[in-house]
Amino acid sequence: MIRSDYLIIGSGIAGLSLALKASQKGSVALITKRKLYDSATGKAQGGVACVTSKSDSFENHIKDTIVAGAGLCNVKAVTNMVTEGPARIKELIKLGVKFSKKDYSDSEFELGLEGGHSKRRILHAGDMTGNEIEKVLIENLKKQSNIQIYENHTAVDLIIDKKTGDCLGASVFINDKNETEIFQSKITVLASGGAGKTYLYTSNPGVATGDGVAMAYRAGAKISNMEFVQFHPTCLYNPDAKSFLISEAVRGEGGILRLKNGETFMEKYSSLKELAPRDIVARAIDSRLKARGENFVYLDITAKSRDFLVKRFPNIYAKCLEYGIDISKDMIPVVPAAHFFCGGVTVDENGKTTIPNLYAIGETACSGVHGANRLASNSLLEGIVYAHRAFEDSQKLLNKNYTELDVKLLNNSRGQKDSTAFLQDWNELRRLTWNYLGISRSNERLGKAIKRIEILKEEIDEYFQHSAITVDIIEVRNIVAVAEMIARSASLRKESRGLHYNTDYPFTAPEAKDTVITAQQQ
Structure with missing residues (x-):
């Protein structure tokens, strides 16, 4: 068993930012299923939307975000993100991030313009903004003695106290040792990014298999607005x-x-x-x-x-x-x-989920800032703002004592079953989501998707329970959970709004409501 004050799952901008801050207050275990730099952050080209120009204003940025969100944004969450953004940007610059400047100025940023923005407000580092931010965060992270980095470690499931319902950490598969370990923590943070690999065509890296939201779903957390999948x-x-x-x-x-x-x-x-x-x-x-x-x-x-x-x-x-x-x-x-999930684990204004001691930040979370459609380049901003908010809020849990765990390690001595059927399920699942849960949907497509996902889920769960664990089976188990969440959420929304378009309901309902589901509703 490995114990730490913070267990952070994921190494994108949200997880790295939080790890740096949390290490000043407690011990941190940061796990990532491949290398530290394997995340969607490193692939982000456009930049970070933030008000830095005198010709711009918080009001403009808030309005643009809400308009893009098609009536479903949490206005308070948007306001927090926009108004706190400049302070978080200053922190990045202090750490060493170099955003592009105008040729004639050492102080004035070269601001980009993207779809949905009424002003030029996109801070960028050429067209490799995410790579620049990720590089600087990792460089600073490696200087901290209070952070233990665990690469090639794949989270499997959250550990939930059966008496209190508290999250106590996670079971983790060590990829290169083919064995599992228990990571216990006072504070567990899901920062594992999105789930683009649920779809046949995606802009996301191979690690984006919805691990965080799937783990939270299985653990009983509330999940919001999973029907809103942004296709770049x-x-x-x-x-x-x-x-x-x-x-x-x-x-x-x-x-x-x-x-x-x-x-x-x-x-x-x-x-x-x-x-x-x-x-x-x-x-x-x-x-x-x-x-x-x-x-x-x-x-x-x-x-x-x-x-x-x-x-x-x-x-x-x-x-x-x-x-x-x-x-x-x-x-x-x-x-x-498939590019970005506006939905995810339901969180409050500080990144707290509905499970005690469990936080979710970045693309894994549904904070309400994106509504039914994310405004371009707001995602990196959300990541750093909510990492800071989670850090500030979570410190009150550091005085808690560790709970004695009675958890069995996953048995990985089981023989490997024939993988032919498993690989078929993997391929079929991604084609199914593309054809039935893609850019345009219908009641008939959603009905077919739900029926087939139920069968695939049973087959994949059977394989998981009776075969030796691998990263592939962990990922496909998470992908089928994400597909189920998308299909269930989409079938509940009897309208077309933002990123969700149903040909049977081409209108937008007068009242905007979040779609909230839990695994227990099945």
């Missing part, structure tokens, strides 16, 4: 370019979406055209592709000079060039892909 409109369409995102900022700098014949089409869907919120852009592309029987559309940024593109989008320019696309001359083939 523009992922590079190339069989060899797995999960490579073409940043929203490309459209912010003048990129135009075109059909294969060169025609534009966004003007038919929104007066904002390419700068419309992501749900509108993704649905427009999806509609055009289905109507024409085509696999991709083009994103055209050739109106900009090569010098501008190399400076503003060095990573995108270089990556596209690897695939024979010179974006200063050639249009970029793009397709929508």
Whole structure:
């Protein structure tokens, strides 16, 4: 058994930020199922939305966020995120994060513009913002003696006290030793990111299998708004370019979406055209592709000079060039892909879940700031703001004593069953979510999804219970739980709002309500 004051599961911006702060008050065990830098944070290109310009205001940022959220944002949560954002940005800069500056100024930031924003307010580091933030946080993290880092450790399930209902830590699989360990803690924090790998096509890294929200779901926590899955409109369409995102900022700098014949089409869907919120852009592309029987559309940024593109989008320019696309001359083939979950583990304004001693932050949580559709570049901001709020709130639990545990380690001496059926379930599940729980849904599709997910869940659970544990089986067990949550939540929403579009309910209901579920309702 490994004991610590804090157990933090996940190594994206939220988990790393919290670990740094928590280490000043107590001992920290930070577990991540691969390496520290394997997270969605490192792939974030666009930047961090934050009010830093005199021409901008908190009121503008709050309004833009609420408009994008389609009436479902928690206004207090949004206000907290926006108004506390500048202080958290200053902390990042103090740690060493270098955001891009204007050529003629050492003090003025070069601010980007993205869909849904009324002002330029996107702080960025070229087009590798997340990588810069992640690198600096990890560098600072490794200097702290009070943090124990456990790479290649995969959380399996939360440990819940049967008498009190408190979270006491988690059972964890040690990948390279093929054995399990108990991590006990006074405070457990789920910061494991999103669940894009639930879908066949995603911009997310391979680690994004919804581990945190699935663990919380199985433990009985409330889960909110899982039907709101954001599909990024523009992922590079190339069989060899797995999960490579073409940043929203490309459209912010003048990129135009075109059909294969060169025609534009966004003007038919929104007066904002390419700068419309992501749900509108993704649905427009999806509609055009289905109507024409085509696999991709083009994103055209050739109106900009090569010098501008190399400076503003060095990573995108270089990556596209690897695939024979010179974006200063050639249009970029793009397709929508699962990108971000606005729903997740229900939390309060400090990241507390409905299970005592358990917090959730970042994409794992549903804090209410994104509503029915996340405004571009608000996710990194949410991560650092809620990491700080969870840190401030959780300190009151540090004086608690450890509870004596009576937990059996998972038996991993069981023989490995034939994996053929298991691999079939994995592949079928991701295709099912793409076809039935994707950008457009219907009652018939949702009904079919729920029935098939029930069967797949039984098959996967049987495999988990009677076969040696592996990272793959842990992940697919979590993916099927996420698929179940999406399908159940989507079937409860009898309207179309934000990222959830049901062809049987194409209208938006007059009253906006959260969809809240628990595992016990099955």
